[in-house]
Amino acid sequence: MRRLTLILPAVAILAVLAGTGAAQRRGDGGALPEVKAVLYAPPAAPPPIERSTAAKVVVELETTEQKGTLASGVEYTFWTFGGTVPGPMLRVREGDIVQIRLTNQATADNTHSIDLHAVTGPGGGAAVTQIVPGEQGIFEWKALNPGLYVYHCATPHVPIHIANGMYGMVLVEPAKGLPHVEREYYVMQGEFYTKGRTMTPGLQPFDPEKARDERPEYVVFNGRMGALLNEGALTARTGQTVRLFVGNGGPNLVSSFHVIGEVFDRVYPEASIGGDLKRNVQTTLVPAGGAAIVEFKVDVPGRFLLVDHSISRAMDKGALGSIVVTGDDRPDIFRSLSPEIGKRHSGH
Numbered sequence: 116m117r118r119l120t121l122i123l124p125a126v127a128i129l130a131v132l133a134g135t136g137a138a139q140r141r142g143d144g145g146a147l148p149e150v151k152a153v154l155y156a157p158p159a160a161p162p163p164i165e166r167s168t169a170a171k172v173v174v175e176l177e178t179t180e181q182k183g184t185l186a187s188g189v190e191y192t193f194w195t196f197g198g199t200v201p202g203p204m205l206r207v208r209e210g211d212i213v214q215i216r217l218t219n220q221a222t223a224d225n226t227h228s229i230d231l232h233a234v235t236g237p238g239g240g241a242a243v244t245q246i247v248p249g250e251q252g253i254f255e256w257k258a259l260n261p262g263l264y265v266y267h268c269a270t271p272h273v274p275i276h277i278a279n280g281m282y283g284m285v286l287v288e289p290a291k292g293l294p295h296v297e298r299e300y301y302v303m304q305g306e307f308y309t310k311g312r313t314m315t316p317g318l319q320p321f322d323p324e325k326a327r328d329e330r331p332e333y334v335v336f337n338g339r340m341g342a343l344l345n346e347g348a349l350t351a352r353t354g355q356t357v358r359l360f361v362g363n364g365g366p367n368l369v370s371s372f373h374v375i376g377e378v379f380d381r382v383y384p385e386a387s388i389g390g391d392l393k394r395n396v397q398t399t400l401v402p403a404g405g406a407a408i409v410e411f412k413v414d415v416p417g418r419f420l421l422v423d424h425s426i427s428r429a430m431d432k433g434a435l436g437s438i439v440v441t442g443d444d445r446p447d448i449f450r451s452l453s454p455e456i457g458k459r460h461s462g463h
């Protein structure tokens with residue numbers, strides 16, 4: 116209950132920010148064909164949009180509070196959009212009207228909301244979606260700027276909501292779409308601040324002091340240690356081009372995103388679409404509350420590790436994923452001349 120007293124003043128501030136003098140004109144979404152967004156669990160990205168005209172895209176999203184696995188033997192009570200960390204990736208087209216229908220699960224204990232960085236409007240939507248358990252908030256926004264954007268809960272105390280897993284991404288495709296690639300995946304980094312040290316077993320509560328000091332026990336891709344390893348690995352075949360939609364929920368750390376044994380052929384820096392691409396990049400920065408889009412052709416079979424190259428996070432705190440590439444060897448591109456050493460080294 117103590118949390119409620121913290122929430123109320125800030126909600127009042129957000130309500131003021133929303134303003135009442137804004138034009139009450141109806142949006143132009145009414146005339147557009149209506150499309151229901153299909154939500155996919157990460158690391159799946161929704162398929163490219165095939166429409167060549169605008170639509171009204173209706174997104175039904177539920178906030179939840181649920182126990183889950185943070186690492187082997189470690190449990191955590193995640194707060195989520197749609198039951199996953201990160202929440203489902205949304206994909207709309209530049210010019211679309213997007214209707215967000217946000218429902219707060221009736222069994223939850225906390226108010227939640229959504230701030231989408233793609234939104235032009237008060238709080239990115241958070242000013243009009245502070246909803247108590249069992250309530251629904253609905254608003255519409257026009258996707259004016261193409262790009263890949265983070266969304267997150269913006270209910271005070273905001274760091275707790277984000278650190279508990281309340282983030283995801285929305286891709287606003289440019290009107291002409293993105294260039295065709297064979298594989299697309301959705302990867303999002305985030306930190307967890309647990310009372311117990313990394314790998315201390317059992318249900319771990321959130322540690323507000325560690326969050327304040329920006330000292331996470333876990334830094335992970337897609338909500339838990341090992342989410343993208345072993346059976347969770349991303350996959351591709353040699354010769355294919357892979358596009359990763361990479362986000363960083365934070366709440367605090369900047370990611371130095373790198374794929375070991377690959378060079379990004381193209382990077383959309385800070386997930387900007389329409390600006391200059393960077394070419395031949397080894398490591399790209401993904402700010403907290405920001406994103407990047409990276410593309411690389413996989414030429415050589417093997418296991419390639421995704422890391423935050425602030426490397427203690429990768430090796431000690433979980434910021435480690437993988438993409439497994441199958442296909443024929445390419446000795447013209449890579450070959451070992453010391454096969455005995457290659458055999459005994461099973462790491463990256």
Ligand SMILES: [Cu+2]
Nearest residue numbers: 227228268276
């Ligand atoms: Cu929340």
